[in-house]
Amino acid sequence: MNIIVIAEHFKNSIEDITFEMLGKGKELAGATGGQLIAVLLGNDAKALADNLRAAARIVYCDSPHFAEFNPEAYGKALAAIVPGLSPGMILVANTSAGMDLAAGLSVDLGIPLVAYANAITAGSATSQLYGGKVNVESALAAGPVIIAVLPGSFAADAGKGGGAPAVEAVAAPDFSSLKTRFNKRMEPESGDVDITQQDVLVSVGRGIQNEENLAIVQALADKLGGALASSRPIVDNKWLPKTRQVGKSGLKVKPKVYLAVGISGAPEHWEGMKDAECIIAINVDPKAPIFGFAHYGTTADLFDVVPAITAAI
Amino acid sequence: MNIIVSIKQVPDLVEELEIAASGKELNREWLKYKINEFDDHALEEALCLKETLGATVTVIALDGEDIDKVLFTAAAKEADKLVKVTGVGDNPSSHEAAKALAGVISGMPCDLILTGVQAADDRDGQLGVLLAHYLGVPHVSVVTGVSVAGNTATVHKEYGGGVIAEFEVSLPAVLGIQAARQTPRYVPVARVRQAMRAATIDEVGGNTGGVSAGTSISRMFKPESGAGAQMLEGAPADIAAKIVGIIREKGIKV
The missing domain is CATH 3.40.50.1220 (TPP-binding domain)
Known part of the structure; x- marks a missing residue:
C-alpha cells in the first residue's frame, strides 16, 4: 500500500510532525509492500525536499501561491496530485494548516477521513477524542483513506535521513480563480513575559x-x-x-x-x-x-x- | 449581510464519560450535553458582526437532544432566525452532518457561514471544512478574527506559537472559529424562557445524500494513563507543604 505524506513546513523549515509521519509511513509502507511518497508544495522550496529522503519518492509542486500556506491553493493542488500516486493511505498533519486540508481532500476525492489520530496500523486508526478522555479506534475498509495525525504521536527521528530519491516536479493546477488570498503573517506581540x-x-x-x-x-x-x-x-x-x-x-x-x-x-x-x-x-x-x-x-x-x-x- | 451559524451539542467533558457495553459507543443514557464551546464562539462572533455591520444571524442545528433549548438560547442572545434540520438521525458523522447542512444552507440567502473550528467528537473531520467543500465555497479554519467589507472577509488564522496569518476571502465562505473577539455572552434563564415564547424554530427536512464517515468504529477505550501522577493526600496545608518540597527539590530557590 502506498503511503502518501503531505509535508508540512513553516518559515522554510520542515515541521517535526512531517518527520513523525514519514517515520510511521515508512513502517506502514514496508509492512504492506508499498512505497512511501512525500508530497511537498512550496515556492522556491525544492531544497526542503532534501529533508524528506526517508521517502522512496518525493513529489514537488512549485507555485508562487505556495509561498505561504493558502488553504484553497494547497487543497486544490493536493486534489490534483494525490490521485495519481495510487494512494493507499494519505497522512496529513492534524494541525492548523492540516485541518484545512484533510477534510477538504476527503470531500474532493471521496475518500474517508479519520482525524486526531495518535495510532495507526495498516487496518486501523485511533482518534484521540473527547478532550483526550476517550480513544476511538476506526476499522479501515479496503481502499484509500486519509488520516490526520496528531503531532507528538510518533518518533520524529524515524523519519529523518534515508536514501537519495529523485525529486519529481509536477505542475501546479490553474489558480486563476482562487477566492482565498494570503495577506500577511503576524508574529506574536513581544514585550510581555516570555x-x-x-x-x-x-x-x-x-x-x-x-x-x-x-x-x-x-x-x-x-x-x-x-x-x-x-x-x-x-x-x-x-x-x-x-x-x-x-x-x-x-x-x-x-x-x-x-x-x-x-x-x-x-x-x-x-x-x-x-x-x-x-x-x-x-x-x-x-x-x-x-x-x-x-x-x-x-x-x-x-x-x-x-x-x-x-x-x- | 446574512450570517449563518451552525451549532451542535457535544457531551459535557467535565462529566465522566462511560463507554457502553458494546465497546463501540458512549453510554448516552446519563450523558450531559452542552453546546460545543467553539460553536458558542462562532455565534458570539456572528452577533458581534451583526452589532458592528448589521446582519441577519440565522442559527442552524441538526435535530437532537435538547437542541430546541440551545436554539432558543441563541435567540435570547439576539440571533434572528432559528432553523432545525430534521430526519438525519442520532449522532451523525461529520460528513453526514455537513452534507445535510449544506443541502439546507444552499437554499438560504447567505454571505458568511460561521461554525466552531472543531468539536470533541468529530472523528471524521471538522464540520466547517466539510461543509465548505460540499457547498463549493472557500474556507479558513482556526480563525480568531473576522472583519467584513463589501464582498470580502478579512480573517486571522492562528498557527502554533501565537503566529497569525491574515487572509482575504471572497464571500460566501465558511469560517471555522477558534475564538470570538470577546467572551461569549451569557443570557439569564429568564431571557431564554422569554425567547421560547417569542421565537419560532423553522423545521426543515435534511438529507445526507448517501455520504458517510467511510470507516466504522471498532473499539472505544479510555487512554492508558501511563505511569500516572503520584497523588498527594492530606489537608490543603499538608499538600501545600509537599508541593513546596517538590519545587525546592527541583532546584527552585524559594
Whole structure:
C-alpha cells in the first residue's frame, strides 16, 4: 500500500510532525509492500525536499501561491496530485494548516477521513477524542483513506535521513480563480513575559472559573519567581494575553516546574508542556487526563491549595 | 449581510464519560450535553458582526437532544432566525452532518457561514471544512478574527506559537472559529424562557445524500494513563507543604 505524506513546513523549515509521519509511513509502507511518497508544495522550496529522503519518492509542486500556506491553493493542488500516486493511505498533519486540508481532500476525492489520530496500523486508526478522555479506534475498509495525525504521536527521528530519491516536479493546477488570498503573517506581540524562558510556570485553566480569581494564581507565580501561563480557554476568554498560552495553538514550554492549576490536560495542552521537567497538577476531577502524565497530583480544591502554597513559601 | 451559524451539542467533558457495553459507543443514557464551546464562539462572533455591520444571524442545528433549548438560547442572545434540520438521525458523522447542512444552507440567502473550528467528537473531520467543500465555497479554519467589507472577509488564522496569518476571502465562505473577539455572552434563564415564547424554530427536512464517515468504529477505550501522577493526600496545608518540597527539590530557590 502506498503511503502518501503531505509535508508540512513553516518559515522554510520542515515541521517535526512531517518527520513523525514519514517515520510511521515508512513502517506502514514496508509492512504492506508499498512505497512511501512525500508530497511537498512550496515556492522556491525544492531544497526542503532534501529533508524528506526517508521517502522512496518525493513529489514537488512549485507555485508562487505556495509561498505561504493558502488553504484553497494547497487543497486544490493536493486534489490534483494525490490521485495519481495510487494512494493507499494519505497522512496529513492534524494541525492548523492540516485541518484545512484533510477534510477538504476527503470531500474532493471521496475518500474517508479519520482525524486526531495518535495510532495507526495498516487496518486501523485511533482518534484521540473527547478532550483526550476517550480513544476511538476506526476499522479501515479496503481502499484509500486519509488520516490526520496528531503531532507528538510518533518518533520524529524515524523519519529523518534515508536514501537519495529523485525529486519529481509536477505542475501546479490553474489558480486563476482562487477566492482565498494570503495577506500577511503576524508574529506574536513581544514585550510581555516570555513563558518559554521560565524555570517555574504556574499555569491556569478553566477551573479558575473567572477572571477575578486569576489574582490567586498570580500571587503564587510571583512568590515562586515564575510566570503565569494558561491553557486555551483562558486566552479565548481574553483573561490573559496570547503570549501566555501553552499548547498546540500557543507556545511550547519546558520549565523545571510546571504547576497545572485547574487544567484538564486535553491533548492540545499536553502538546505544549509535555517536556516540562516536573509537572504538578491540581484538579478536583480525579479522571482529568492531566493526572495521566503529571508527575505529582492532587484532587484538593485549587482555591484551598493554591493560597496554602503561597502561604507556605 | 446574512450570517449563518451552525451549532451542535457535544457531551459535557467535565462529566465522566462511560463507554457502553458494546465497546463501540458512549453510554448516552446519563450523558450531559452542552453546546460545543467553539460553536458558542462562532455565534458570539456572528452577533458581534451583526452589532458592528448589521446582519441577519440565522442559527442552524441538526435535530437532537435538547437542541430546541440551545436554539432558543441563541435567540435570547439576539440571533434572528432559528432553523432545525430534521430526519438525519442520532449522532451523525461529520460528513453526514455537513452534507445535510449544506443541502439546507444552499437554499438560504447567505454571505458568511460561521461554525466552531472543531468539536470533541468529530472523528471524521471538522464540520466547517466539510461543509465548505460540499457547498463549493472557500474556507479558513482556526480563525480568531473576522472583519467584513463589501464582498470580502478579512480573517486571522492562528498557527502554533501565537503566529497569525491574515487572509482575504471572497464571500460566501465558511469560517471555522477558534475564538470570538470577546467572551461569549451569557443570557439569564429568564431571557431564554422569554425567547421560547417569542421565537419560532423553522423545521426543515435534511438529507445526507448517501455520504458517510467511510470507516466504522471498532473499539472505544479510555487512554492508558501511563505511569500516572503520584497523588498527594492530606489537608490543603499538608499538600501545600509537599508541593513546596517538590519545587525546592527541583532546584527552585524559594
